[in-house]
Amino acid sequence: MRLPGLLPLAPLTGYAHPRCYLAPTNDCCPTISSEHFISKTVLEAMGGQIEFCGLPFKNPGEVVTYGINSLVSNILCVRHNTALSPLDEAAGRIFRVIQEICLDLKKNSLSRKRKWFLVSGEAFELWGLKTLFGLFHAKVASNQGQSVVQTHTLDVNHFITALGRPLTDLPADAGIDPAIEQQTDQHLGRPVEALNQRDEILAVLR
Ligand SMILES: [Zn+2]
Secondary structure (H helix, E strand, O other): OOOOOOOOOOOOOOOOOOOOOOHHHOOOOOOEOOEEOOOHHHHHHOOOOEEEEOOOOOOOOOEEEEOHHHOEEOOOEHHHHHHHHHHHHHHHHHHHHHHHHHHHHHOOOOOOOOOEEEEOHHHHHHHHHHHHHHHHHOOOOEEOOEEHHHOOOOOHHHHHHHHHOOHHHOOHHHOOOOOOOOEEEOOOOEEEOEOOOOOOOEEEEO
């Protein structure tokens, strides 16, 4: 399962949009997108209405519900948003698979038929980084009621590096552990292989 390129196609535009968090690549277009900071495909797989608590612009402990179309922010230019869209598609598939497994486990069935779902583990890791940057720059991520974008910095260069080459080449301080080769899922008691090569897969078992 090979991921497509996640950086815009050449030639470099030489333009850095001031509102795009990937502006350090100097490869933006002039149009800002209305980007879902949590992928729309994932929100749809989760059921559409999402409850939030701890938002920096709400009272402490207040729970609010938002629909999918409300969860957007102007944090990526169209060129970068389009380039990252394969991660949204891959993450949507992963969450739909998780939903299907959960629903299947709830069924009262004596069937012993085994199902296999193949998804990209690398895409899931990169989608996690994309979501982290989305929540940060959309001013949603907070600490004790204060938006962390006002109190912290988040180095986008590691993310740009991860988008451009296989995870196994990343330095250890990139926040991603490329050393995981085999783990055992204690709940299922079966091996789950996390393979980080760009053209390999994560197998989800049941
Ligand atoms: Zn951009």
